[in-house]
Amino acid sequence: MKLLYAVCHLLSLAPWLVCCVPPIWTQPEQVHLSYPGVPGSMEVTWTTFNSTNSTVEYGLLGARLFDTSVQGMSTLFVDSGDEKRAMYIHRVVLSGLKPASTYVYHCGSDEGWSEVFYFTALNDSLLFSPKFALYGDLGNENPQSLARLQKETQRGMYDVILHIGDFAYDMHEDNGRIGDEFMRQIQAIAAYVPYMTCPGNHEATYNFSNYRNRFSMPGQTEGLWYSWNLGTVHFISVSTEVYFYLEFGLDLLFRQFAWLKQDLEEANRPENRAARPWVVTMGHRPMYCSDDDQDDCTRFDSYVRLGRNDTRPPAPGLEDLFYHYGVDLELWAHEHTYERLWPVYKDKVYNGSTEHPYVNPKAPVHIITGSAGCRERTDRFNPHPKDWSAFRSTDYGYTRMQAVNATHLYLEQVSDDQDGKVIDSIWLLKDKHGPSAWL
Numbered sequence: 001m002k003l004l005y006a007v008c009h010l011l012s013l014a015p016w017l018v019c020c021v022p023p024i025w026t027q028p029e030q031v032h033l034s035y036p037g038v039p040g041s042m043e044v045t046w047t048t049f050n051s052t053n054s055t056v057e058y059g060l061l062g063a064r065l066f067d068t069s070v071q072g073m074s075t076l077f078v079d080s081g082d083e084k085r086a087m088y089i090h091r092v093v094l095s096g097l098k099p100a101s102t103y104v105y106h107c108g109s110d111e112g113w114s115e116v117f118y119f120t121a122l123n124d125s126l127l128f129s130p131k132f133a134l135y136g137d138l139g140n141e142n143p144q145s146l147a148r149l150q151k152e153t154q155r156g157m158y159d160v161i162l163h164i165g166d167f168a169y170d171m172h173e174d175n176g177r178i179g180d181e182f183m184r185q186i187q188a189i190a191a192y193v194p195y196m197t198c199p200g201n202h203e204a205t206y207n208f209s210n211y212r213n214r215f216s217m218p219g220q221t222e223g224l225w226y227s228w229n230l231g232t233v234h235f236i237s238v239s240t241e242v243y244f245y246l247e248f249g250l251d252l253l254f255r256q257f258a259w260l261k262q263d264l265e266e267a268n269r270p271e272n273r274a275a276r277p278w279v280v281t282m283g284h285r286p287m288y289c290s291d292d293d294q295d296d297c298t299r300f301d302s303y304v305r306l307g308r309n310d311t312r313p314p315a316p317g318l319e320d321l322f323y324h325y326g327v328d329l330e331l332w333a334h335e336h337t338y339e340r341l342w343p344v345y346k347d348k349v350y351n352g353s354t355e356h357p358y359v360n361p362k363a364p365v366h367i368i369t370g371s372a373g374c375r376e377r378t379d380r381f382n383p384h385p386k387d388w389s390a391f392r393s394t395d396y397g398y399t400r401m402q403a404v405n406a407t408h409l410y411l412e413q414v415s416d417d418q419d420g421k422v423i424d425s426i427w428l429l430k431d432k433h434g435p436s437a438w439l
Contacts, residue, residue, distance in 0.1 A: 025049030030183035032190030039124035058105035081175035136333020139169030144373030165200025165284030286332035
């Protein structure tokens, strides 16, 4: 009897004894890919909660499994919440990949390996016609489009995913645990194709630290702004948030603007524009929109479009810059709707013609795609939009895009509410690119 009592007493203390032993968290999770911008490369990023080595083992599909091993590095990220939770972000760059070849890989260390994933190396040919899914404002509560995107990505429908700001809702919440859960959810997408991002307003807490630490984008600005090339497209990703969170440094706004001007000048050098005629931008908050949000969409005076006159010196907006350097297509989110605009500049429509508005248009085309699904639900539209609003939908969904060749670019909107139905589509056709295309 005494022995039984002693055993029961020890069992009752077991939870307390376990609590005194620090957990060992060396298992990789939150695996995702990004394109570093260098042909024949791919970057693998993942998380552990204890310090481990950073290794990716990979090989060509059908060849010897994991015949190549590459070492990378990890950085300690301490979330700024009350618990000061620590995590290790691992990054490994794979190089010398064969274009359009499929590779099988896993990541981790001898203290724990991820499951097996695969990806197809991006084709650096100018004849490549890449396919994209693009959206913003995807949370891990009410992520309505997530399952369809996971399935379509694993079926090989996309070469790249563009997430145009606002992740998880919000990554910093519950001391970063919401961010962890979101990164686990998108692993079913982002471990298979490059997941290219830009920051949104929901990333602003702690000076965008969760965004800056969790993602690995090209350039040296922690993913705030950068550019990269694929097929016939020069992509530019910007932070619209530099216009709104001045407490993090007004200099960021001017640094981004100066970088943008230089990048666009380089993209418009005759040999570069001939090779990559399409210039496509993505940023979170749109220049134009017609939601009934009592904000930019109803006042039509977007800081992103027009700049700010309440700073010293005044901060320039992006519309004139993008127009003068011949940006073809501008992708936005933030509004929890889908909206396609007619070609527009300075609040006026510049269609190519009445019959064919997107054939040789005389101004950039804007697409707003922020209805992937989040806890804030979808937005309402202003019942009286301006003339530049061409098509609007409050359905949950996302956008597909294909850069077919130097003259043809295709976009379509998928409604998740309507079981994947394509509810809108356009062909953007341009015989001429650059500033002279507006003449």
